[in-house]
Amino acid sequence: MLTGTVLRKQGGVYEVETAEGLRDAVLRGKLKRDDRSGDMVVVGDRVDMDREQAGTDAAWAIMRVHDRSTVLARRAPGKAPRAKVIAANLDQVLIVFAAANPAPHLRMLDRFLVIAADADIRPVIVVNKTDVSGEDEARRTFAPYVAAGYDVLFTAAKRGVGVEDVRGAICGCTSALAGPSGVGKSSLLNAVQPGLGLRVAEISEAVNKGRHTTVTAQLIPLECGGYVADTPGLRELGLWEIDRDQLQFYFPEFEALLGGCRYPTCTHVHEPGCAIQDAAAAGKLDAGRYESYRRMMTGEDEE
Numbered sequence: 001m002l003t004g005t006v007l008r009k010q011g012g013v014y015e016v017e018t019a020e021g022l023r024d025a026v027l028r029g030k031l032k033r034d035d036r037s038g039d040m041v042v043v044g045d046r047v048d049m050d051r052e053q054a055g056t057d058a059a060w061a062i063m064r065v066h067d068r069s070t071v072l073a074r075r076a077p078g079k080a081p082r083a084k085v086i087a088a089n090l091d092q093v094l095i096v097f098a099a100a101n102p103a104p105h106l107r108m109l110d111r112f113l114v115i116a117a118d119a120d121i122r123p124v125i126v127v128n129k130t131d132v133s134g135e136d137e138a139r140r141t142f143a144p145y146v147a148a149g150y151d152v153l154f155t156a157a158k159r160g161v162g163v164e165d166v167r168g169a170i171c172g173c174t175s176a177l178a179g180p181s182g183v184g185k186s187s188l189l190n191a192v193q194p195g196l197g198l199r200v201a202e203i204s205e206a207v208n209k210g211r212h213t214t215v216t217a218q219l220i221p222l223e224c225g226g227y228v229a230d231t232p233g234l235r236e237l238g239l240w241e242i243d244r245d246q247l248q249f250y251f252p253e254f255e256a257l258l259g260g261c262r263y264p265t266c267t268h269v270h271e272p273g274c275a276i277q278d279a280a281a282a283g284k285l286d287a288g289r290y291e292s293y294r295r296m297m298t299g300e301d302e303e
């Protein structure tokens with residue numbers, strides 16, 4: 001038996017990284033019978049394999065999948081809302097924005113943060129291009145996120161500033177990358193490991209152009225240990241599946257206020273005596289962050 005991590009899936013063949021090198025494997029037994037959805041084994045899964053009989057299309061057969069610590073899913077195409085699993089066992093998502101050029105769209109950042117929280121995947125905010133905005137301006141813009149307790153890294157990939165922090169954050173972990181195009185995701189990855197940004201761009205950009213919609217994801221091994229996942233943009237994941245009752249818990253800065261509302265079932269949108277609305281009105285909660293919550297709660301934010 002051999003255990004490994006699924007790096008990619010092509011046709012019915014899984015490329016699995018093991019202590020003995022890369023192995024191709026296929027599904028067998030119950031896994032194969034139950035795999036109509038294609039979700040039984042996905043990129044990031046830890047799997048146990050046995051040797052295949054001679055004459056088949058791969059030398060190894062995946063017999064068992066380990067329990068997943070996290071699951072990243074998107075809406076499957078079709079009328080009935082159904083989840084399609086993209087990747088398993090992601091430790092964290094690096095959410096990259098530029099401090100300037102393009103100007104940061106903080107309401108989009110809030111959506112990424114909610115998606116990550118809902119999937120139970122740790123978010124790390126990376127603010128790149130601080131050389132364009134100036135470091136002080138970048139820190140001012142993202143101060144609400146630092147205050148809310150998020151990990152925020154400030155970088156200028158072009159000048160090598162903060163690259164060591166990014167390397168420290170991704171080595172040894174399995175990370176996905178999110179963020180608008182042009183913010184410097186590829187530049188940051190190339191600064192960590194030459195050529196990495198190019199490899200990670202292959203799938204994301206093809207998917208963004210809507211060409212290869214069947215492409216799911218792949219994991220790219222890091223020289224320093226761990227992987228970067230090339231997933232379809234998290235933006236496409238959307239908020240379709242998020243439980244509105246949970247939304248308030250996805251804004252960490254709300255936590256200390258949550259007991260203070262008049263009604264225990266307060267949605268913090270229209271109720272009187274609401275500690276969250278009062279704090280937002282008094283400037284104790286960031287107005288933009290509260291506006292993001294309100295839009296997501298009322299469904300105004302759904303495309």
Ligand SMILES: Nc1nc2c(ncn2[C@@H]2O[C@H](COP(=O)(O)OP(=O)(O)O)[C@@H](O)[C@H]2O)c(=O)[nH]1
Pocket residue numbers: 128129130131132155156157158159180181182183184185186187188
């Ligand atoms: N001034 C400045 N430009 C940067 C920085 N990082 C990336 N860029 C430039 O921004 C553009 C987009 O970068 P890229 O890495 O392709 O962004 P991606 O679309 O997020 O992968 C390129 O022209 C980069 O040279 C930075 O820290 N400072």
Ligand SMILES: [Mg+2]
Pocket residue numbers: 185186187201
């Ligand atoms: Mg890129």
Ligand SMILES: [Zn+2]
Pocket residue numbers: 261266267268269271273274275276277
């Ligand atoms: Zn309330």
